[in-house]
Amino acid sequence: MINPRRMDGMRIFFLACLCVLNFTLAAWSQERFRKSPPIPDPLQELKLPLIESATLSNGLTLAVARKSSSPLLSLQLVVLAGESDSRPDLPGAASLTANMIGRGTDLLSAGEIEQRIESFGGEFAASVSLDVTVFTFNVLEENLDKALEIFSTIVLKASFPEGQMDTVKRTAYYELFEREKDPEYVAKRQLFRMLFKGHPYQTSIFNEDVIKNVGRQDIVAFYDHFYRPNNALFVIAGNMNLSTASRKISHYFNTWTARRIDRSLLPSPPPNDKEQVAFIDLPQAKDATIFLGNVIFPATSSDYFPFIVLNQVLGGTMGSRLFMNLRESKGYASYAFSGADFFKSCGVFWVRAKVTPEVIRDSVQEILKEIGPAAVERVSSFEIEQAKSFLIGNFPLRNEPLTSFSLEVARIKAFNLGEDHWSKYYENIILVNLERVLATAQRFFQPRPVVVIVGNKNLVADYLREFDKVDIYDISGNQRSTINKGVEK
């Protein structure tokens, strides 16, 4: 027979042991789960707002992407003309035209316009790329009508007052002048200058000296020709539906008259296929900046998605091959990344790195090796999956801020990228596999990239001699001399 009293004692002892064991197990298991990263939950579905579109009676395309929780609205007017539409003898005309919008109408001075916009906390900005001009207006939802009224006035009734031309040109001059202190800007501009040589895109690459050549009549001509509703689109992101947006935009923009514009798609510039190394002296630079790249396809190409996956493997982040090799393994660079810019007619794949002067040539060779066929052929399925994971994860992050979201919608509409780049983005990335990546790489990574180096010539001259041939340019892109087999002429 079991003594009940003893049993109680045993039970207590047993329970106590159990408690101690449980506690120990709990602590042990906690320590254990800290040892390695947790397994992620299943990927959540991405539900992007639909991009709804309509064409108004004057030909203006309207696109609305609804974000109902937002108290702010982002408005974008995209004119389908950019710097490559400036006349070859008038580079900068597109930028100056955009910057003169908001500088006066027949009834309002620049100061009054600024005052009207600020009177309701509005924010207005213009930006010009190779193919398009974008005007952005951010505003509180409650002030939409006030915003549209002044927005339509400054665009449709722009008077381009002569007095404001000097101010705008002076500002543009100093902005460019200031940017030329940045070695990356100087290097990238020179790269594009060399890649787009002889192509209409070359007009887009200019320095501050040419701004003085653009006169009021040139700007008026550019505006009259390209600023037409049938050559523009209006994007609204925020708490707005298509029918309300159509009504409001029609109301404010219905006096804008259409005109036939013949603007055919430019052919892509050919990729560079000869060895070219360029150097620009920037005396204040402490390190050497390398920018190298070549022409690839536009974003409408079926190679786009395999390419962005491959780019991610090569140089998208600090964990990518270029960074790991040039910085972490070799110690040559403070950074090394790759990327691409996409335009209407083509794209440009590039690599940028900041290296110490002594290892310029070694760094260029390492970069060429990393993006060369032999290295690309060694890309593994694991790397492809990691790159896809990054791109899928990063997509909603990129598009979360309202203005970025609105700009992405504008980009998709302006370049006719369609659903592939929006609601089918995840699927397109998921479908990329090793074979597709290798096929894309084979097609586009063979030609030789143009190499541009920017640095202080006094510090880097000896190391430039390690190259067979280096062409020396001034900051405006004029070739000054050549270092051939170590001898400068």
Next chain:
Amino acid sequence: MSLKKSAAWLVLAVLFCPQAGLNAQEQAPPKGLDFPLTQYTLKNGLHVILSEDESLPLVSVVVAYGVGPIREQPGKSGLAYLMETLMFQGSENISPMQHINYIQRIGGEFNANTAFDKSFFYQTVPSNQLALVLWLESDRMGSLSVTGVNVERAKETVMAEQRQRRSAEPYLDSYFLFDEILFPDFVYGHPLLGSEEDLRNITEEDVRSFYRTYYVPNNAVLCITGSLNVPRTKELIARYFETIPRGNDVPDLPASKPVEGSPIRDTELKESLAPSPAFHFGYRINHLQRGETYGLRILDILMFRGKGSRLYKRLVKKERIALYLSGGIEERRELRAFKVFTISNNPVMSDLCRKAIASEMGKLKTTLVSDAELAKAKDFFKMDYLGRLSTSLLRALFLSDASLSGNRLEDLAAEYAKYLKVTPVTIVSLANKLFTPENAFTLNLVTK
């Protein structure tokens, strides 16, 4: 939690706060402030804030600690900023820089920021990776690797940054000097970056002790916003954070000593290395009443926000005496300063700036702001305030900052309404109270 339910919850919360309740009845929470909010505190003192937003499949995680330069001792300046670097140098289960790699590999973004009295560590990731971030953050909260090698490496990084910033920003040292003038108490006035000499003197033991004292759950806020499931998130938080031991009670801050006047109000920095003459102007603001902060924020906007703001319009556009203008209200806990900085072409212009600023400050005291100007300032305020809540990360930073500052998050809507109730009389009264000659200080930079 649905949006509807959460809005009701916020309104209920403010009804329990008598002062705020009135405002809530008058005005429903505006769009942008009607988000759900869940708050609780773990046994170890870690305060948790959760706010759902299902619009995109991502989450932002902020771990904010109540520590910054304010906690540094003389001779050890730069310690809080050094800690920001060290927090990426690895912990018991995560090797150096692995934190960054884990976040980048999944397409996430990360950063850290040290403010005067707070330090923020944050990341935004796909929502299915929430556990990963909690694992990373809990590991560095519980077991940061403080080794001689790590500390020396971090010191070198921070000193290199100091040198780089000093050579790139020729006016930086003058900013630091002016801060010391406006906030003469070391605790409030020394620079975030610290001095190179102090950094060299910081030992491994200093770092360890600083970490043990301030980077503890009872001195931190964990804020998660975005696409999250509250019960599941609570489970994960319990798993990763509950067993981190509570730290000792965080020492009280020394009470700030109001500095009434000073024998030297105007300082001149001769032979400055700055390329152009520059001028700092500021008022010390000691111990503002709580209700006065609303008016001060609107006044800040009137003076500085936009090209039509009073100082920009006068100094840059109309009189063209300043090449560059910046300024605003700076808060260092209960102490504040109103600061203006200008760069001019020559000393004459610089002197004209001084006079023009004084004249504008005088106008604030004597003339009522027009209704139109006030409405404009309030619209800017709305844009800025709602903009600070417009992404999951911005919202998480805003909420954790407000929480560490001791603000009741349930009262956000009521607080917002108070800014919109500022009147022209509020501005004039504040200007007369705060902008007195005995609180005014200048620092003039004369170039070589």
